Amino acid sequence: MFGKISCWRNCRLVNLLILSVLATRCLSAPVAIRERIFQNQSISDGQTLVSTSKKFVLGFFTPGASRHRYVGVWHKDDPERTVVWVANRSNPLQDNLGILKFDNSSNLIVSDGKGNSFAVAYGVGVQDLEAAILDNGNFVLRSIANQTNIIWKSFDSPTDTWLPGMNITLGSKLLTPWKSSDDPAGGDYSFGLGVTNNASQLIIWWNGISFWTSERWNGDVNSLIPELKSIDTIPLYFDCDNLTCTYSPNPATRLTKIVLDPNGSLNITQFDPDTQLWTLLWRQPASCEVSNLCGVFGICNNNMLPSYQYQKNLLPSYCRCPKGFAPQDTRYTRKGCTRQTPLQCYGDRFIDMPGMRLPDNREKLSVMGDNECQSACMIDCNCTAYSVLDGCSLWHGDLTNLQEGYNGSGVGTLYLRVAASELESIRSSGHKILWIAGVLPSVAFLIFCIILFIWIRRSKNKGKGKQDGHHSLMTTDTIKLWESEETGSQFMIFSFSKITDATDNFSTESKLGEGGFGPVYKGNLPDGQEIAVKRLAANSGQGLLEFKNEILLIAKLQHSNLVGLLGCCIEGEEMLLVYEYMPNKSLDFFLFEKSRRALLDWEMRVNIIEGVAQGLIYLHKHSRLRVIHRDLKASNILLDTDMNPKISDFGMAKIFDPKGTQANTKRVVGTYGYMAPEYAMAGIFSVKSDVFSYGVLLLEIISGMKNAGSQGRGNSLSLLGYAWELWKEGRCHELIDKSLHGRCPENVALRCIHVSLLCVQEQAADRPSMTEVLSMITNENATLPDPKQPGFLSLLVSSQTEITEETWSLNGLSITKLEGR
Ligand SMILES: *[C@@H]1O[C@H](CO)[C@@H](O)[C@H](O)[C@H]1NC(C)=O
Ligand SMILES: *[C@@H]1O[C@H](CO)[C@@H](O)[C@H](O)[C@H]1NC(C)=O
Ligand SMILES: *[C@@H]1O[C@H](CO)[C@@H](O)[C@H](O)[C@H]1NC(C)=O
Ligand SMILES: *[C@@H]1O[C@H](CO)[C@@H](O)[C@H](O)[C@H]1NC(C)=O
Ligand SMILES: *[C@@H]1O[C@H](CO)[C@@H](O)[C@H](O)[C@H]1NC(C)=O
Ligand SMILES: *[C@@H]1O[C@H](CO)[C@@H](O)[C@H](O)[C@H]1NC(C)=O
Ligand SMILES: *[C@@H]1O[C@H](CO)[C@@H](O)[C@H](O)[C@H]1NC(C)=O
Ligand SMILES: *[C@@H]1O[C@H](CO)[C@@H](O)[C@H](O)[C@H]1NC(C)=O
Numbered sequence: 001m002f003g004k005i006s007c008w009r010n011c012r013l014v015n016l017l018i019l020s021v022l023a024t025r026c027l028s029a030p031v032a033i034r035e036r037i038f039q040n041q042s043i044s045d046g047q048t049l050v051s052t053s054k055k056f057v058l059g060f061f062t063p064g065a066s067r068h069r070y071v072g073v074w075h076k077d078d079p080e081r082t083v084v085w086v087a088n089r090s091n092p093l094q095d096n097l098g099i100l101k102f103d104n105s106s107n108l109i110v111s112d113g114k115g116n117s118f119a120v121a122y123g124v125g126v127q128d129l130e131a132a133i134l135d136n137g138n139f140v141l142r143s144i145a146n147q148t149n150i151i152w153k154s155f156d157s158p159t160d161t162w163l164p165g166m167n168i169t170l171g172s173k174l175l176t177p178w179k180s181s182d183d184p185a186g187g188d189y190s191f192g193l194g195v196t197n198n199a200s201q202l203i204i205w206w207n208g209i210s211f212w213t214s215e216r217w218n219g220d221v222n223s224l225i226p227e228l229k230s231i232d233t234i235p236l237y238f239d240c241d242n243l244t245c246t247y248s249p250n251p252a253t254r255l256t257k258i259v260l261d262p263n264g265s266l267n268i269t270q271f272d273p274d275t276q277l278w279t280l281l282w283r284q285p286a287s288c289e290v291s292n293l294c295g296v297f298g299i300c301n302n303n304m305l306p307s308y309q310y311q312k313n314l315l316p317s318y319c320r321c322p323k324g325f326a327p328q329d330t331r332y333t334r335k336g337c338t339r340q341t342p343l344q345c346y347g348d349r350f351i352d353m354p355g356m357r358l359p360d361n362r363e364k365l366s367v368m369g370d371n372e373c374q375s376a377c378m379i380d381c382n383c384t385a386y387s388v389l390d391g392c393s394l395w396h397g398d399l400t401n402l403q404e405g406y407n408g409s410g411v412g413t414l415y416l417r418v419a420a421s422e423l424e425s426i427r428s429s430g431h432k433i434l435w436i437a438g439v440l441p442s443v444a445f446l447i448f449c450i451i452l453f454i455w456i457r458r459s460k461n462k463g464k465g466k467q468d469g470h471h472s473l474m475t476t477d478t479i480k481l482w483e484s485e486e487t488g489s490q491f492m493i494f495s496f497s498k499i500t501d502a503t504d505n506f507s508t509e510s511k512l513g514e515g516g517f518g519p520v521y522k523g524n525l526p527d528g529q530e531i532a533v534k535r536l537a538a539n540s541g542q543g544l545l546e547f548k549n550e551i552l553l554i555a556k557l558q559h560s561n562l563v564g565l566l567g568c569c570i571e572g573e574e575m576l577l578v579y580e581y582m583p584n585k586s587l588d589f590f591l592f593e594k595s596r597r598a599l600l601d602w603e604m605r606v607n608i609i610e611g612v613a614q615g616l617i618y619l620h621k622h623s624r625l626r627v628i629h630r631d632l633k634a635s636n637i638l639l640d641t642d643m644n645p646k647i648s649d650f651g652m653a654k655i656f657d658p659k660g661t662q663a664n665t666k667r668v669v670g671t672y673g674y675m676a677p678e679y680a681m682a683g684i685f686s687v688k689s690d691v692f693s694y695g696v697l698l699l700e701i702i703s704g705m706k707n708a709g710s711q712g713r714g715n716s717l718s719l720l721g722y723a724w725e726l727w728k729e730g731r732c733h734e735l736i737d738k739s740l741h742g743r744c745p746e747n748v749a750l751r752c753i754h755v756s757l758l759c760v761q762e763q764a765a766d767r768p769s770m771t772e773v774l775s776m777i778t779n780e781n782a783t784l785p786d787p788k789q790p791g792f793l794s795l796l797v798s799s800q801t802e803i804t805e806e807t808w809s810l811n812g813l814s815i816t817k818l819e820g821r
């Protein structure tokens with residue numbers, strides 16, 4: 001087994017994995033990531049505890065510019081690693097040799113290298129204790145034998161953060177802010193619950209004097225902070241009785257926190273998985289920093305804010321609408337403004353809005369004068385505003401976060417597009433342009449600029465050989481993509497020389513594999529980062545169309561279960577995609593080989609099952625683009641160092657209309673064995689065709705068998721047929737991978753098989769959505785409908801030989817070419 005594996009390149013990590021699996025087996029302790037410690041164990045600075053579903057981490061940290069170390073808890077997915085709880089916040093560690101452990105009297109203590117130690121939690125002499133970080137962020141001391149017997153919990157001594165599920169109780173458990181961002185010790189403010197007229201309310205105190213109170217609890221989920229109700233979807237639900245309050249985010253999986261900051265302002269923030277940033281939902285005192293506080297086209301003005309209260313159910317004076325717009329709902333502040341006259345496109349005018357803080361999400365155009373900028377906006381019917389501050393910027397669609405009276409950078413005149421008739425009624429504030437006289441010369445100038453730009457690029461590249469017109473256009477497109485702020489800062493344009501350096505001039509040693517569209521190389525950037533480079537030959541099967549598709553798609557998709565595209569390089573004939581490097585190859589590498597399959601224990605498989613589902617839900621529902629993958633399969637699931645799944649290869653994914661549920665395609669791409677019947681036969685694809693592929697994958701993960709090409713089990717030709725046969729006879733447990741036996745909860749495995757059969761039903765409409773799939777898998781109490789016959793039986797016999805499939809499974813990337821008929 002070892003000999004075979006070590007033939008593979010870059011198998012250091014695989015070997016490590018084998019060793020650690022062997023090691024953990026010998027010690028019969030849980031896998032590498034720990035969520036708890038026993039009394040005979042400890043964690044030292046640099047090590048962490050991670051909750052079961054990997055939501056929260058407990059570890060050592062240094063706040064801000066401080067030189068001290070503390071023990072704290074943070075969200076695992078938070079790129080800023082903002083600490084939500086600090087152990088014994090006024091007692092810092094003086095060095096980075098800290099250890100968190102139990103003392104002889106079962107108290108949990110932290111000590112540093114100098115022998116100083118302080119208590120984190122008192123175990124009151126109980127002898128069978130463990131300390132564990134739970135999935136809601138609660139750090140607990142509990143009995144090993146009886147885990148409901150919790151001796152101590154961090155939720156009872158919060159610091160500055162109120163997490164979902166944590167109770168804020170009358171007369172105790174106050175939040176106290178950090179002294180400053182460098183010092184977690186408690187400050188002068190506090191936050192907690194008060195009761196007036198038998199009703200709970202939230203209160204902020206300064207040295208014991210109350211200076212802000214919320215509305216009173218009346219049983220309605222947002223009666224405490226009515227402003228939260230006027231956003232399109234209510235972001236969180238409060239729940240109180242007359243002694244305690246708690247809250248839960250909506251949707252329930254969205255990371256949410258309520259923080260009292262050092263200046264006594266209360267921030268409610270939610271993590272946006274699309275942008276990977278925390279979004280401010282509400283702030284006390286209210287402030288224009290709150291995202292979308294005044295809704296679309298609403299103009300916010302901090303100087304008009306009522307100091308420490310807001311006027312209930314009235315459009316506050318700090319939000320106003322621009323000329324030509326009216327409030328959508330005068331009772332709620334956050335619904336925004338609507339146009340009084342719809343735009344006509346050609347013939348529209350612009351009104352000047354001086355002194356505006358320019359909103360984000362702009363498109364920046366280079367080489368543009370003021371008039372050209374205006375024309376560029378005018379000829380694009382979706383352009384709603386432009387500005388010429390720091391070059392030409394255009395905005396498309398509804399504008400949010402308009403702000404006036406702001407004293408800082410980024411303030412200028414915004415020119416807002418309105419229907420011409422509005423301008424006539426406003427007249428004096430109009431931006432006087434003559435359509436023919438103003439625009440036509442500008443269009444000519446625009447064309448001139450483009451030609452000049454292309455010409456300059458061409459002459460720059462002259463030394464590098466023949467140029468292709470398409471490539472030049474691609475280059476300008478990509479530069480535009482790069483410059484528009486939407487793509488985020490992670491996406492990079494690499495120079496060709498940087499790639500040749502990184503891959504040692506595409507040496508055979510660095511080659512990971514050969515795919516249908518070109519070879520894949522491993523590279524090392526000067527900063528030590530490892531990358532996988534997909535080099536597309538100019539005459540490869542992957543044309544410019546697919547390349548552009550892939551680049552535009554992946555650059556915008558960011559999720560922990562999708563493989564990240566770091567950047568691209570287009571120079572002359574060369575087109576390259578640069579991905580993050582995945583050391584543990586792909587799922588099929590482990591799943592379909594007997595000895596390696598045994599390394600995939602139950603926890604890893606569950607992690608993969610859930611991770612892939614999360615990735616697909618993101619693609620189907622939450623990402624800004626809404627994408628159908630169309631080629632989901634084991635070889636497209638890559639595995640990172642921690643064996644977390646990452647869905648790869650979006651080259652064939654296609655943007656689909658969020659309103660339509662299915663679409664038709666002439667070009668069927670995909671892999672036999674994973675393709676839904678309606679897609680393979682009629683080219684009709686929808687999110688439900690991905691659900692089908694997911695069902696097949698799920699069955700493969702539980703059974704360890706391959707669907708396609710697996711013959712002669714029972715009376716069936718495929719795994720699906722076999723599963724269906726066993727299901728009808730009530731013998732599904734026979735399907736569970738033998739190498740898991742005894743080491744997996746059978747009821748959960750059986751439920752997974754049940755869910756996978758629901759996913760592969762013949763009629764797309766019968767199949768559940770990915771969100772439903774995930775909740776069926778994770779919710780033990782869900783009642784599942786009986787599956788109908790899988791949609792493979794008729795297809796199987798007729799087309800097995802007609803579809804030829806070639807699969808290259810590369811380290812990092814896999815490409816499937818399907819010859820349709
Ligand atoms: C540590 O404590 C746990 C729980 O009390 C026990 O199961 C385990 O055997 C102990 N390990 C060692 C090495 O003593
Ligand atoms: C804790 O127990 C160890 C071994 O039983 C002993 O050597 C040590 O003195 C004890 N420490 C305290 C503070 O009681
Ligand atoms: C913090 O540590 C000190 C010193 O050990 C201890 O007296 C105090 O009770 C601890 N505080 C908490 C909240 O555990
Ligand atoms: C476990 O602990 C809880 C809380 O202390 C207690 O109510 C329950 O009876 C205990 N269960 C067992 C089996 O000891
Ligand atoms: C919060 O309080 C409720 C009852 O008011 C209780 O059932 C729940 O266990 C408490 N949660 C925590 C984390 O203490
Ligand atoms: C508050 O509760 C007390 C006792 O239940 C009751 O006597 C009193 O009338 C209540 N006050 C209000 C304003 O509801
Ligand atoms: C507070 O709630 C408890 C139980 O939920 C109830 O018994 C009590 O009467 C309430 N008190 C008031 C003043 O409403
Ligand atoms: C609260 O929000 C304000 C305004 O966005 C921000 O400056 C401050 O840092 C936030 N505080 C915390 C603790 O997030």
Ligand SMILES: *[C@@H]1O[C@H](CO)[C@@H](O)[C@H](O)[C@H]1NC(C)=O
Nearest residue numbers: 180181260261262263264265
């Ligand atoms: C708190 O207020 C001070 C002074 O107004 C300011 O410098 C600081 O940035 C504020 N801190 C936060 C976290 O808002």
Ligand SMILES: *[C@@H]1O[C@H](CO)[C@@H](O)[C@H](O)[C@H]1NC(C)=O
Nearest residue numbers: 379380381382383396397398
């Ligand atoms: C303008 O917006 C509509 C709807 O959002 C979209 O269908 C259309 O493609 C856009 N046109 C341009 C030129 O971007």
Ligand SMILES: *[C@@H]1O[C@H](CO)[C@@H](O)[C@H](O)[C@H]1NC(C)=O
Nearest residue numbers: 303404405406407408409411
């Ligand atoms: C704006 O900021 C400048 C310096 O940054 C200051 O001189 C000026 O007084 C400020 N204006 C207002 C209205 O706060």
